[in-house]
Amino acid sequence: MDGVTDMLAGQIGRFALVDEETVNEIYIWGECVMTRQEQKMVKELRGAIDQNLKSVSKLYGFKTVSGCAYKVIDGFLYEVYISAPPIKRGTAINADVSVKPCAIDDAFWEVYHMQEIAQKKPLSFHITAAHAPYPHTIEKMEIPVRSMAEACEALDEALRLSDMRIEQHRNCCSTIADFKAELAGEASPTDRLNTVLCEIVEGNYQSALLLSEKESEIDRHALFVKVTDHGLKSIYEYVKEFCKERM
Numbered sequence: 188m189d190g191v192t193d194m195l196a197g198q199i200g201r202f203a204l205v206d207e208e209t210v211n212e213i214y215i216w217g218e219c220v221m222t223r224q225e226q227k228m229v230k231e232l233r234g235a236i237d238q239n240l241k242s243v244s245k246l247y248g249f250k251t252v253s254g255c256a257y258k259v260i261d262g263f264l265y266e267v268y269i270s271a272p273p274i275k276r277g278t279a280i281n282a283d284v285s286v287k288p289c290a291i292d293d294a295f296w297e298v299y300h301m302q303e304i305a306q307k308k309p310l311s312f313h314i315t316a317a318h319a320p321y322p323h324t325i326e327k328m329e330i331p332v333r334s335m336a337e338a339c340e341a342l343d344e345a346l347r348l349s350d351m352r353i354e355q356h357r358n359c360c361s362t363i364a365d366f367k368a369e370l371a372g373e374a375s376p377t378d379r380l381n382t383v384l385c386e387i388v389e390g391n392y393q394s395a396l397l398l399s400e401k402e403s404e405i406d407r408h409a410l411f412v413k414v415t416d417h418g419l420k421s422i423y424e425y426v427k428e429f430c431k432e433r434m
Contacts, residue, residue, distance in 0.1 A: 221276055228277025228335070235338035236269055236280065243343050247350040252311040256346060260357050263366075264289050264313050266322055267349040269342065280330045280338075282345040284352050285322035288366055289313055291384035295320050298387065298429045299411065299422060318411055320384060321377040323370060326352045363388050376402075376410055383426060392430040399423040399430070 221229070241251045249256035249267065256267040268283045275281075292313050296305040305312060313319060328348055332341045360366055367385040370378045379402060386395035403423045411422040 221273065225276040226273075229271055229273050231335050232271040232277045232280070232332060232338055235335065236271060236342060239339050239342055240269060243339065243346055246343070247346050249346065249350075250311075253315055255314055256349075257311075257314060258353070259289065259310065260353070261361055262289050263287070263357065263360070264292075264322065265353045265356075266314060267346065269345055275329075277335075278332055280332055280341050280345050282326075282328045282330065282349050283324060284326040284328075284349045285324045286353075286356060286360070286366075287320060287322040287381065288363055288385075288388070290363060290388045291320050291381055292316075294384045294387045295422075298384075298425050299413075300425070320381055323366075323373075323378055323381060325356055376406070380410055380422065383423075387426070387430070392433045396427055396430040396434070399426040403427075 237254070240254065240256065244251050244256040247256075249258050251257070254268070256269065258265050264287055266285050268285075270281045270283075271277065272279070272281055293302075293305070296302050296319075299318060301318060305316070308316070326349070328345065330341045330345045330348075332338055360369055363385050367382055367389075370382045370385070373379070373382075379398075383395050383398045383402070386392075386398065400423075403421065413420050
């Protein structure tokens with residue numbers, strides 16, 4: 188076997204023997220190695236999701252934009268991203284459920300000097316904007332798909348379960364304070380930024396300033412950065428300026 192064949196033989200443990208004919212049927216998709224048939228199954232499952240997402244989402248009160256099902260409840264934006272990850276080879280649908288208060292987006296855009304732009308955009312801008320806080324993930328689930336004939340049924344189940352999880356969440360998280368408490372102890376940079384934005388929404392400018400100074404020490408160019416006449420300027424530099432003006 189040549190070098191490529193040797194590499195594939197070493198990577199694909201589920202094949203007892205990889206010969207030249209088998210290698211010709213194997214494709215590398217990202218970091219996932221799969222056969223032509225598996226690649227076809229992933230594409231078909233993704234096509235079924237794209238074709239049915241809008242209609243199935245409506246059954247549970249969701250709207251859709253850019254492949255995302257979403258709904259706003261009492262000022263909280265809930266997002267559900269449905270995907271068919273290549274690593275599952277067309278045998279499962281993933282649903283990631285996340286949430287953020289719309290108010291932290293508004294605070295972000297005001298701090299980042301995007302308020303005028305944001306005011307002219309539709310609600311979906313909270314999802315599609317390149318510069319906006321990332322939502323906080325509250326659930327990740329996997330729904331098995333035994334055949335392509337069951338793809339729509341699996342999609343329905345994914346959205347049904349997501350809707351149930353959203354209902355559970357809204358019963359225990361209905362204020363900015365509740366959301367901030369939910370983020371307490373989270374280590375991701377996105378959740379830490381959301382905590383800072385919660386402080387701003389609540390008018391706690393001193394706390395937001397102190398947290399921003401701490402984040403700047405960790406990584407001064409984290410998450411969102413603009414190129415200015417004076418060099419790179421991170422979101423936390425904007426936050427510090429914003430808070431100092433209001434203290």
